Amino acid sequence: MTRHAIGIDVGGTKTKACIIRLSDGAVVAERTEATLCQNGGGAVLDLVGDLAAAMQDRANAQDLDIAALGICLPELVTRDGEPASAWNFDWRGLDYRARLGAFAPLHIDSDVRAAAFAEGWMGAGRGVDPFVYATISTGLSHSLVIGGAPYEGARGFAIHFSGSDIVAFDGEGRAVRHNLELFAGGKALGERYGALTGRPDASARALFEAEATDPRAAAMVADALLSLASYLGQLVNTLDPAMLVLGGGIGSDPKVTPRLAALTRGFIWAEGARDMPIVPSLIGDTACAIGVAALAARANGTIAEKTISKMERP
Numbered sequence: 001m002t003r004h005a006i007g008i009d010v011g012g013t014k015t016k017a018c019i020i021r022l023s024d025g026a027v028v029a030e031r032t033e034a035t036l037c038q039n040g041g042g043a044v045l046d047l048v049g050d051l052a053a054a055m056q057d058r059a060n061a062q063d064l065d066i067a068a069l070g071i072c073l074p075e076l077v078t079r080d081g082e083p084a085s086a087w088n089f090d091w092r093g094l095d096y097r098a099r100l101g102a103f104a105p106l107h108i109d110s111d112v113r114a115a116a117f118a119e120g121w122m123g124a125g126r127g128v129d130p131f132v133y134a135t136i137s138t139g140l141s142h143s144l145v146i147g148g149a150p151y152e153g154a155r156g157f158a159i160h161f162s163g164s165d166i167v168a169f170d171g172e173g174r175a176v177r178h179n180l181e182l183f184a185g186g187k188a189l190g191e192r193y194g195a196l197t198g199r200p201d202a203s204a205r206a207l208f209e210a211e212a213t214d215p216r217a218a219a220m221v222a223d224a225l226l227s228l229a230s231y232l233g234q235l236v237n238t239l240d241p242a243m244l245v246l247g248g249g250i251g252s253d254p255k256v257t258p259r260l261a262a263l264t265r266g267f268i269w270a271e272g273a274r275d276m277p278i279v280p281s282l283i284g285d286t287a288c289a290i291g292v293a294a295l296a297a298r299a300n301g302t303i304a305e306k307t308i309s310k311m312e313r314p
Contacts, residue, residue: 004028005068006055006104007293008048009111009286011035012074012088012138012187015044017051018286019059020293022067025122027286029058041090045099052103069104070296071096072114072288074139079156081108081299087139107296111135111288112159113150115247115281116143118291120150123282124245132241133281134161134232136260137248138186144239161235180231184224186250193220204250225260232260233267240273247281254280 008017015035019028031054036043052069059066076085083091100106116125116133125131125145133150134142141159144151151158162180169175182188186204194202196216210217236244244264246257261278268274281287 002065003067003297004059004064005070005293005297006052006059006066007070007114007289007291007296008051008055008072009114009288009292010044010048010071010073011111011288012037015047015051016285016289017055018289018293019055019064019066020290022294022297025118025290025294027290028062028064029055030286030289031055035088037089041086041092041094044089045091045094045096048096049099052100056103066104068293068296068300069100069106070114070289070292070294071100071106071108072111072292073108074111076157076159077108077110077113079152081106083108084155084157105296105300107292107299109292109295110141110143110156110159111292112141112143113152114289114291114295115283115287116145116150116245116291117148117295118283118287119245119247119281120145120148121291121294123287124279125243128243130239130241131243131245132235132239133245133247134235134251135248136186136228136246136251140181140185140228142235144241161231178227180227184227186248189220189224193217196220208250208253208256225256225263229260229263230267232264233269236264236273236276237267237269240270241276243276244278245281246278247287249285252280252284 003022005020007020014032016032018030021028074088075083078084112135119125119133130146132144140162142161165177165179167175167177189207190203193207194200207217211221246252250256257280265274
């Protein structure tokens with residue numbers, strides 16, 4: 001019998017649940033709901049539980065064998081699969097394992113590692129070693145993929161390239177502080193554009209759509225992309241990947257990727273690395289769900305690692 005796994009991508013604005021066929025990564029079923037982070041971690045856990053139940057019911061109706069349940073979060077997640085931050089919502093202290101482990105063997109991971117794994121398995125990073133996957137969306141994060149496996153770091157925290165202030169000096173003793181996530185992340189861009197226009201519901205998408213007609217939006221986008229490029233260039237300088245894959249709603253936007261790639265090359269120090277491929281994600285908004293479903297199956301021993309590594313692109 002063909003085996004399947006459930007992958008649930010819990011995002012800052014929406015949560016997508018999918019049933020994934022493990023032989024080729026195909027999405028058999030999916031459902032998306034708004035993530036009401038403002039209602040707290042308990043409400044988000046309820047949503048994830050409801051979506052897991054809905055996917056399990058769908059699998060039962062189609063007589064599908066569910067091997068594992070993978071959940072990926074827009075948070076720091078330890079190597080042991082424990083949430084370790086509360087940037088969007090707080091699961092620390094909640095009994096999420098008892099609630100979600102009742103459906104199938106459970107694996108929890110960070111969203112960027114899940115997406116990076118999927119891109120290496122069946123997306124833009126397939127056959128490339130090593131590559132860096134960077135998510136530019138509601139938040140900003142990255143994953144270095146070596147030999148098909150996302151690098152976790154000593155604690156599981158090797159995903160951020162922008163979460164804390166960078167301090168520099170202007171030559172006259174004045175310190176300049178810069179936090180990329182609070183300046184150029186999707187959430188921050190929406191909030192800043194909303195404050196500028198008096199529209200509290202403005203989003204990063206609205207900002208980019210207004211770029212052609214609103215000079216204020218154009219200036220904000222130009223500054224954000226230049227800042228993003230400077231950080232991406234330093235990632236390349238530090239990690240020396242063979243390819244940089246840009247994902248997320250902003251990073252993989254066909255109107256944004258070539259502009260961001262061109263700007264990034266100006267911040268790559270080594271001349272021999274400046275022509276490296278900088279490409280958009282190929283999988284799209286199901287990458288996290290596909291990746292975490294496969295990681296869950298592998299982590300729980302229901303599918304051998306060598307089977308995952310040999311899966312063919314649909």
